[in-house]
Amino acid sequence: MKPRQKLRKGIILVSFFLFPATFYYLSPVLIIQAAINGVINGSFILFLLMFLSALVLGRGYCGWVCPGAGCQEALFSARNNRVKKGDYVKWLIWVPWVGAIVILAVRGGGYSRIDFFYQTTHGLSIGDLGGLIAYLMVLFLLIVLPALIFGRRSFCHHLCWMAPFMILGREIRNVFEWPSLLLKAEAEKCTHCHTCTENCPMSLPVENMVQSAKMENSECILCGTCIDGCPAGVIQYDYRTGKNRVTL
Ligand code: SF4
Ligand code: SF4
Structure with a gap:
């Protein structure tokens, strides 16, 4: 761990x-x-x-x-x-x-x-x-x-x-798109090992989120389990404005 x-x-x-x-x-x-x-x-x-x-x-x-x-x-x-x-x-x-x-x-x-x-x-x-x-x-x-x-x-x-x-x-944050803590992903680095989806404490389909470039999910608790468990370093925390983020 x-x-x-x-x-x-x-x-x-x-x-x-x-x-x-x-x-x-x-x-x-x-x-x-x-x-x-x-x-x-x-x-x-x-x-x-x-x-x-x-x-x-x-x-x-x-x-x-x-x-x-x-x-x-x-x-x-x-x-x-x-x-x-x-x-x-x-x-x-x-x-x-x-x-x-x-x-x-x-x-x-x-x-x-x-x-x-x-x-x-x-x-x-x-x-x-x-x-x-x-x-x-x-x-x-x-x-x-x-x-x-x-x-x-x-x-x-x-x-x-x-x-x-x-x-x-977080819905209000999404509407106004001000800087906030989010996840970002580089889908092209993904090796489809399913580790992120299997281990997400909130049971989210993380691999699908990565592939669709939609890392935003109302049930995501930003625990970082997917970040720290990904063998390819695909997912990261990010703190930026909505215009540039890889979400939604
Ligand atoms: S940060 Fe946690 S809750 Fe959010 S997708 Fe990753 S493992 Fe799941
Ligand atoms: S853990 Fe990383 S490499 Fe494996 S499926 Fe998830 S994003 Fe892709």
Whole structure:
């Protein structure tokens, strides 16, 4: 494994180990409770930051930071089949969820204060037995079980309530074509070994993307696995404006 991938896997594993502390800052439930009480809480702020980061870094958060990524990639050794369908499912969750937050915030009179540490215990998420049970249920039912049943990073494809913020951010970036982190490829160097497609953590048809010169995909998490695994050095990171990029 290339040093960059060791670093990436190390970062997401540490992030996963810290998940009991950071859990509330990524919670889809606390943001609803906070909206009712007119509070901009930690998860509201982090979801906003994810959206903003996607304007220049795409879904880099998903590939390099997310605690759920660390858990899911650790599970590759237990079940590593490719997930090819169902990306739309997370939108069926996200749209009514965001709608509920907006409606509840409006009905509650709007936001009146900011409390980043809302409902945490000295800034840490799990401060009592109830918090621990909620954490374990989310971890097992939403992240571990789908990965074991459906395969590689199933949570990212089917259930993640954070991914749509970043997908929307990168779509806006694509419309305005400002400089951002992307993949680029030199298709003529490809030896058709299929390594990139077989190893992509998001089960993308990377070799086809290379051949069609369309390296942009809303499910790409910019993890760099395809870059570091390609024996011919076909794929690279790129940071440039839309006019010059080898995407879309
Ligand atoms: S296409 Fe490459 S960078 Fe994107 S998710 Fe797949 S392996 Fe990672
Ligand atoms: S890993 Fe590289 S050489 Fe192999 S199919 Fe993918 S782009 Fe082509």
